[in-house]
Amino acid sequence: xxxxSDPLTPRAxxxxxxxxxVAAASRAAGRGxxxxxxxxxxxRLDPDLLARLAQNLDVVLVSxxxxxxxTTRLIAEALRAxxxxxxxxxxxxxxxxxxxxxxxxxxxKFGVIEVDEKYLAGVARDTDPKCIALLNLxxxxxxxxxxxxxxxENWREGLAGSKAVVVANCDxxxxxxxxxxxxxxxxxxxxxxxxxxxxSCPSCxxxxxxxxxxxxxxxxxxxxxxxxxxxxxxxxxDPHGSAWPIxxxxxxxxxxxxxxxxxxxxxxxxxxxxxxxxxxxxxxxxAGRYDVVQFQNRDLRLLLAKNPAGWLETFSxxxxxxxxxxxxxxxxxxxxxxxxxxxxxxxxxxxxHPIFVxxxxxxxxAVRLEVANQHFxxxxxxxxxxxxxxxxxxxxxxxxxxxxxxxxxxxx
Numbered sequence: 001x002x003x004x005s006d007p008l009t010p011r012a013x014x015x016x017x018x019x020x021x022v023a024a025a026s027r028a029a030g031r032g033x034x035x036x037x038x039x040x041x042x043x044r045l046d047p048d049l050l051a052r053l054a055q056n057l058d059v060v061l062v063s064x065x066x067x068x069x070x071t072t073r074l075i076a077e078a079l080r081a082x083x084x085x086x087x088x089x090x091x092x093x094x095x096x097x098x099x100x101x102x103x104x105x106x107x108x109k110f111g112v113i114e115v116d117e118k119y120l121a122g123v124a125r126d127t128d129p130k131c132i133a134l135l136n137l138x139x140x141x142x143x144x145x146x147x148x149x150x151x152x153e154n155w156r157e158g159l160a161g162s163k164a165v166v167v168a169n170c171d172x173x174x175x176x177x178x179x180x181x182x183x184x185x186x187x188x189x190x191x192x193x194x195x196x197x198x199x200s201c202p203s204c205x206x207x208x209x210x211x212x213x214x215x216x217x218x219x220x221x222x223x224x225x226x227x228x229x230x231x232x233x234x235x236x237x238d239p240h241g242s243a244w245p246i247x248x249x250x251x252x253x254x255x256x257x258x259x260x261x262x263x264x265x266x267x268x269x270x271x272x273x274x275x276x277x278x279x280x281x282x283x284x285x286x287a288g289r290y291d292v293v294q295f296q297n298r299d300l301r302l303l304l305a306k307n308p309a310g311w312l313e314t315f316s317x318x319x320x321x322x323x324x325x326x327x328x329x330x331x332x333x334x335x336x337x338x339x340x341x342x343x344x345x346x347x348x349x350x351x352x353h354p355i356f357v358x359x360x361x362x363x364x365x366a367v368r369l370e371v372a373n374q375h376f377x378x379x380x381x382x383x384x385x386x387x388x389x390x391x392x393x394x395x396x397x398x399x400x401x402x403x404x405x406x407x408x409x410x411x412x
Contacts, residue, residue, distance in 0.1 A: 039096030064135030083109030121158020321352030
């Protein structure tokens with residue numbers, strides 16, 4: 001166990017109590033879970049509270065542009081084989097939300113924490129993690145994090161010399177560059193569908209060579225490390241070369257990759273791959289993602305896609321044409337207000353699907369679909385879109401706040 005078992009200071013206890021009270025009041029007022037406002041109040045009363053709450057936990061941090069919430073869930077399920085877990089399972093992944101989550105886990109052995117990419121170095125400083133999982137880095141929320149290489153640089157500087165075991169995706173050059181400053185790295189070949197943020201070398205700026213699944217810089221020699229864990233079809237290959245079957249209720253290649261990284265993390269804490277992967281089967285949906293819900297006598301599958309890399313992975317999941325597809329895009333604070341990323345998404349992959357468009361920025365999306373020669377209808381709301389959809393299960397793809405709006409509408 002990390003640290004000692006001293007109880008919280010009186011000030012810390014007061015901060016926790018006040019934070020929980022504010023969170024409860026926020027929930028009662030119908031303003032969401034209250035975890036963020038509760039955490040803010042608690043940290044205002046005791047700025048060191050996050051470090052105090054983490055001191056008796058074996059902490060795992062999970063950061064990435066895509067897949068953080070799901071991977072956090074998978075790791076939490078796997079580690080429950082070894083003891084009680086506290087986790088920010090609902091995805092409140094900045095310091096306030098993380099503090100709220102840890103305040104609710106007084107008997108936990110493990111803290112499995114999803115961390116927003118921009119906050120990783122600071123949260124790692126506060127929580128003294130045993131393990132950090134780095135999955136991918138790609139363009140996202142362009143108004144707040146326009147430059148992926150700068151994020152990689154922040155990770156690299158923040159993790160330099162860290163005592164944590166870093167479990168990192170060796171197929172993403174930006175992640176490799178970020179993790180390479182750490183003395184103890186376990187490389188996982190988890191794959192990378194989206195490559196448009198990694199054509200230039202993060203080390204020297206040279207052009208990246210990509211023969212097959214390999215990659216290297218022809219100018220400075222920066223290259224893909226040899227993995228000790230790998231995703232291979234429907235199996236995870238461990239460092240001994242054994243192949244363990246992946247059984248998930250979550251769909252798609254990306255979730256198999258998340259499971260491979262999660263198995264590598266679980267092994268750091270002594271949970272064998274077979275046990276870890278069996279436990280991951282329990283996860284059916286993650287904060288509403290992948291849920292199939294009934295709405296107006298139709299089956300709707302809810303899929304979250306926040307950025308170009310996420311949309312690319314999501315298109316590979318959906319039922320084949322002519323399955324109807326509803327797309328919803330907002331550009332509120334939590335989404336990033338810049339929608340120019342829509343032009344980086346290959347919407348020709350939707351050819352043959354009847355498409356229905358809604359959300360605050362439905363007209364931005366409509367223009368993009370027009371240029372991609374897609375047939376679509378702009379709708380005022382979900383109810384209208386569902387009524388217009390031809391028969392079959394409806395695939396609903398939305399970015400962050402649009403996804404929350406849809407969940408509220410369908411009562412999920």
